[in-house]
Amino acid sequence: MWRGMAARLLALLLAGGAADAAGPQPVAVELVLALDASASMDRAEFDLQLKGLAAAFRDKAVLEALANIGPKGVAVAVTQWGGDGEAKVILPFTYLGSARDARAFGFRISRARRAFMASTTSIATAIGHGVEIIEANGFAGERRVIDVSGDGVDNGGQDLDRARDAALAGGIVVNGLPIDADGVGLADYYRAKVIIGNESFVEPASGFADYARAIREKLIRELRPLGS
Numbered sequence: 005m006w007r008g009m010a011a012r013l014l015a016l017l018l019a020g021g022a023a024d025a026a027g028p029q030p031v032a033v034e035l036v037l038a039l040d041a042s043a044s045m046d047r048a049e050f051d052l053q054l055k056g057l058a059a060a061f062r063d064k065a066v067l068e069a070l071a072n073i074g075p076k077g078v079a080v081a082v083t084q085w086g087g088d089g090e091a092k093v094i095l096p097f098t099y100l101g102s103a104r105d106a107r108a109f110g111f112r113i114s115r116a117r118r119a120f121m122a123s124t125t126s127i128a129t130a131i132g133h134g135v136e137i138i139e140a141n142g143f144a145g146e147r148r149v150i151d152v153s154g155d156g157v158d159n160g161g162q163d164l165d166r167a168r169d170a171a172l173a174g175g176i177v178v179n180g181l182p183i184d185a186d187g188v189g190l191a192d193y194y195r196a197k198v199i200i201g202n203e204s205f206v207e208p209a210s211g212f213a214d215y216a217r218a219i220r221e222k223l224i225r226e227l228r229p230l231g232s
Contacts, residue, residue, distance in 0.1 A: 027144070031099070033078040034145030035226060036134040038091075040154040040183075041084040041118055042125040049185075049212045050118050053153060056216030057082070061110030063220050067103040069227040077101030078227060079143040082113060083133060086122020088160040091133035094119065097141040126160020127152060127198055128167040131178055135171050148176040149226055153219070155183040155212075157193050168200040177201030179226065181218055185211045 039053050060066050070078065082095040094116045100106050134150035150171060158164045171178050178201055180194035191208035199206055205225065209218035 028141075029079075029099070029143050030076055031079045031143050031145050032073045032076045032147065032229060033227060034097070034138055034141065034143050034148045035078060035080045036138060036150045037080065037082045038130040038134055038150060038152045039082065039084050039094075040086075040125070040130075040156075041090075041120060042086045042122045042154070042156065044125065044156050045121075047118070049155070052212045052215055054113060054116055056219050058110045058114035059216055060220045060223050061106045061113065066220060066223050066227065067106055069224045070100060070103065070106055073227055073229050075101070076146075077105075079141065079145065080109065081137060081141075082116070083130070083137070084119050085126065085130035085133060086120055087124035087129070088126045088162055089129055090120060090122045090126070091129050092119045093137060097137070097143060099143075124160040125154065125156045125158060126162055127154060127158040128162035128164040129160060130154070131164075131167040131171055131198075132162070134178075135167075135174055135176060138176060139174065148174070150176060150178045151181065151222060151226065152178060152194075152198060153181040153183065153215070155185055155190070157190070158197070164197060168198070172200050175201075177204045179204055179222065180206045181209060181215075181222055182206065183209045183212060183215055183218075 079097045081097040085091040180198045182190040182194040184190040194206045207218050207222040209215045
């Protein structure tokens with residue numbers, strides 16, 4: 005009996021070692037989609053973010069971009085962020101290798117709920133949390149991207165420049181989707197103070213009704229093979 009148990013234990017240890025040796029799963033892109041849940045977002049506005057993002061993963065052009073990225077596929081997570089230290093994963097990193105995977109992921113987004121309504125807007129928290137979950141996941145992306153959606157400037161108290169520098173040091177690009185519902189030139193702020201990294205970009209939405217278009221266009225650009 006003991007000999008049999010020892011053999012099974014050895015087999016388990018060897019299997020664990022093989023899994024560790026295999027390392028993280030290679031993917032073309034690791035992507036964090038960080039949604040604004042600060043107090044400036046009312047319920048209807050936050051729902052427009054969720055619905056727009058869910059629809060994007062059913063969009064023909066987005067599905068074509070995913071197909072064109074090749075056999076490695078992508079890993080995508082969705083988070084909510086708000087004030088200082090307020091960030092939560094609402095959909096953990098999920099492997100998407102086909103249109104079916106993407107549509108299923110979009111359905112899960114549509115079923116998500118708001119986790120909190122923060123009193124301030126900490127873009128630094130959104131970026132810092134995105135860096136943490138990218139570094140801790142089981143994937144190894146040729147490109148690593150944090151996609152920050154928001155409708156205001158950072159006023160959460162954390163050091164935004166430090167958060168951006170940490171992303172840059174980790175080889176992580178930060179892109180921005182400013183929702184300029186008040187017409188205050190939020191896109192310029194995102195270009196100067198939020199995005200960072202090689203080929204980082206801003207895809208502005210002119211208001212909440214324009215979010216679905218903007219996130220669709222943004223995903224098409226982000227879901228592309230390295231060097232294209």
